[in-house]
Amino acid sequence: MLARPLSLLALQMLGAFAGWWAGHWLGREHCAWWGGWFATMVWVVVDTVRARNVIDRLRAGRGLIHANPAQGSGPGGMWGDVLDRIVRCLRVQEQEIAECQSRLEHFLAAFQASPNGVVLLDVQQRIDWCNQRACVHFGLDAQRDIGQAISHLVRDPEFLTFLTDAHSGRELVMPARAQASQHPISLSVQAYPYAQGKWLLLSRDVTTDRRSQAMRREFLANVAHEIRTPLTVLSGFVETLQTLEPNKAERQRCLVWMEKQTLRMRHLVEDLLVLSSLEEQSVPTTRTRNDVRSLLDQVVADAHALSAGMGEEGKEAHQIDCIASAPVYLEGNTQELLSAMGNLVGNAVRYTPAGGSITVSAVLQDDGTLEFAVRDTGYGIAAEHIPRLTERFYRVDRGRSRSQGGTGLGLAIVAQIAHRHGATLGIDSTVGKGSTFKLVFPANLVYRGQDFHRSYNV
Structure with missing residues (x-):
């Protein structure tokens, strides 16, 4: 703080001494005063030049902040110290601005993501x-x-x-x-x-959320409707048995109908539990290599039993053929594979009139995939219904479906099992000619043995 006034005082004293010495030699008076005044003016000029230099450097703006001090000398003195302090403050301020800008960009990037x-x-x-x-x-x-x-x-x-x-x-x-x-x-x-x-x-x-809510409401309404119908039938028969005195034949008829409605509710609950367990996990928890011929034998045997129950005097109502590429092994959950295949074959039997034919095939494709197909000569399905067949409780003909014992969940279960095994479900149908349902399993789940082909009637 004292350097500036002391330097001015020293310069004035030096100027006064020089003036006194010159006046002594020249024989003039008051030269010391003029020497001090001249030294003061010189100090003011030099200080003004330094101040001007500082102003010019400040006007340089960002160039001054980023300049390398080693590249040039500053004004020096007090003004040099002032300039250095200003530059340091500007550099700190610019760093803070850069940090704030960086934070702002990070916040905006987070909002953008x-x-x-x-x-x-x-x-x-x-x-x-x-x-x-x-x-x-x-x-x-x-x-x-x-x-x-x-x-x-x-x-x-x-x-x-x-x-x-x-x-x-x-x-x-x-x-x-x-x-x-x-x-x-x-x-x-x-x-x-x-x-x-x-x-x-x-x-x-919220499109998905609202769609899910609508599907949930529809699902609950469908479940309530599906359960209410057999409960109404059961309630009617119970009331009949309680208020009337039916003979043995009528009582037996009531009991048979009550058993059918009970089985219907049991099948509905079982299918709901199966569908719920399938939706809990995206992939099967246990997988084994299954002989495709063994899987076909089981589902075709069930189809024969179902067809016999629909025929007269225990005779089968349909011609059922089986075609398979063998030996082929399919990796997956055995029960789920049997459920998916059995649902497709069972639907073909239920919705094919007596005397129709059903062909079940499992053929290895050239690209290594396995195509399981069920072809029937049944009623057929109109094109507008096909995209919705895998929806829960969706029925093309509600009356026919209920009369055949369907719960409306079979194809939804098939679609879920196909998804869990990476398979695709394909549907092709013509009204009055029949339908074809295909499950195509990916090549990474298919293992082939010695290739040969067998075709047989069972």
């Missing part, structure tokens, strides 16, 4: 920023629409009402913009205040 739409609105509800997901949901352009009022861009009446009542904190469910997707999308939109009048707008795709 969010599966939800994020829109930042100012106090006039103009768009400050939005992520790509919000652009998809609301049909926005992240560059063009910045600074635009969102009410001018999203003209849905419910959304505009929601914006005016944003303080209520309620949730809005609305459709996404038409150009956002070819399929209808439902959005859940919520608004949260922040930073004195600004708004954080969040949007979430």
